[in-house]
Amino acid sequence: MNLLQLRNLSVRYKTREGRVLAIEDLSLNLGDKETLGIVGESGCGKSTLGGAILGILPKETKVTGKILFDGKDLVSLDRKTLRKIRGKEISMIFQDPMTSLNPVMRLKDHFIETIQTHLIDIEKEEAYNMAAKALENVGISANRLEDYPFQLSGGMRQRVMIALALVLNPKIVIADEPTTSLDVIVQAQILELLKSLQTKFNTAMILITHDLGVVAETADNIGVMYGGHLVEYSDKRSLYKAPLHPYTRSLLESIPNTNLNDKSLRYIPGTPPSLMTPPPGCRFSERCPKALKVCSQATPPEVWTEDGRMVKCWLYNSEVVQK
Ligand SMILES: Nc1ncnc2c1ncn2[C@@H]1O[C@H](COP(=O)(O)OP(=O)(O)OP(=O)(O)O)[C@@H](O)[C@H]1O
Numbered sequence: 001m002n003l004l005q006l007r008n009l010s011v012r013y014k015t016r017e018g019r020v021l022a023i024e025d026l027s028l029n030l031g032d033k034e035t036l037g038i039v040g041e042s043g044c045g046k047s048t049l050g051g052a053i054l055g056i057l058p059k060e061t062k063v064t065g066k067i068l069f070d071g072k073d074l075v076s077l078d079r080k081t082l083r084k085i086r087g088k089e090i091s092m093i094f095q096d097p098m099t100s101l102n103p104v105m106r107l108k109d110h111f112i113e114t115i116q117t118h119l120i121d122i123e124k125e126e127a128y129n130m131a132a133k134a135l136e137n138v139g140i141s142a143n144r145l146e147d148y149p150f151q152l153s154g155g156m157r158q159r160v161m162i163a164l165a166l167v168l169n170p171k172i173v174i175a176d177e178p179t180t181s182l183d184v185i186v187q188a189q190i191l192e193l194l195k196s197l198q199t200k201f202n203t204a205m206i207l208i209t210h211d212l213g214v215v216a217e218t219a220d221n222i223g224v225m226y227g228g229h230l231v232e233y234s235d236k237r238s239l240y241k242a243p244l245h246p247y248t249r250s251l252l253e254s255i256p257n258t259n260l261n262d263k264s265l266r267y268i269p270g271t272p273p274s275l276m277t278p279p280p281g282c283r284f285s286e287r288c289p290k291a292l293k294v295c296s297q298a299t300p301p302e303v304w305t306e307d308g309r310m311v312k313c314w315l316y317n318s319e320v321v322q323k
Helices: 046-054 078-084 107-119 125-135 142-146 154-166 184-201 212-218 236-241 244-255
Strands: 002-015 018-031 034-038 060-069 090-093 172-175 204-210 221-226 229-235 303-304 308-311
Touching: 018 046, 018 060, 018 204, 018 229, 018 303, 034 046, 046 060, 046 090, 046 142, 046 172, 046 204, 090 221, 107 125, 107 142, 125 154, 142 221, 154 172, 154 184, 172 236, 184 204, 184 212, 184 244, 204 212, 221 236, 221 244, 229 236, 229 244
Parallel strands: 034 204, 034 221, 090 172, 172 204
Antiparallel strands: 002 018, 002 060, 221 229, 229 308, 303 308
16 A cells, blocks of 8 residues: 655755756655665755655745645645644654754653654653653663763664654654764664664655665665656666666666675766756766667656566667667
8 A cells, every 4th residue: 555655746946046956757656664765876856855755845945746645745735734744644864863863952852842742732751651662662771861962872873863753653754864874883783773663663664875785675665866856666676686777777886896806996977967957858868878869858758667667768668769
């Protein structure tokens, strides 16, 4: 069952220099209990996607299309109604817990504030007990609720953020680069924790990352973004085994090889396009080793395979004749 449906979503930021088309015409589904990985290079629109779903983008940002959740279109809801959904039904884990946690508030007060914002009639003591349980769920003793954020290690702070995001048992968690600021061992522990809590509480998750390694372990399905477009959508296994889009292929090839004899570092030549004046056609065409003439002229169609994969690329359009 689909929990969340994005339909033809576009997001335009307003800047002094003009509009930035951060997302264009993006459609995606998130199923019950699913983990959907969203990957792509810096600036491709991943965080904007999370922000659009949560309704936390700057006020003057223009969001069009539909974000369907629980029978409602979040795009058309007012900010007050969205605030009620945010934190309770859809919550967020950010990259840097230090900027999300208030340095002068004890951990318990972060929890009590979150809980009382949504469960207005709840007593402080009951909220405290909920916080204690949430903290224990992430492997931290409840007596740390008296601590301030600076008294914890980076990994522990991220665990607290996870506990805070899950304390009200939301239906969806959006995790935006949740492990980027952590060292590799702690990263793996945090990903494992996220996965086990997700199974325990039946939560669906959108995992946003620039790192294909992060989604390799955790995601069921993966959406690949480039220059504000969703260029490929696939189940994880097929994507790693046989990527369809030339960009996905290049991304996979640029994962560092752990074979010590292979010291080459592969990267994708060129830079992503400006989203202020995006080029016509496929956004990847200038860097694409397989580009056809049509690729820089017209936006590619979304081609769906029989097994439910999608690729937005002219190479898969049966009507393309020029090579
Ligand atoms: N508040 C804003 N105002 C104007 N432009 C913005 C704003 N936030 C993001 N952008 C622009 O929108 C585009 C997408 O940015 P976004 O942060 O969503 O990408 P990202 O893939 O999450 O990148 P990163 O991994 O670096 O966070 C970029 O061109 C960025 O410069």
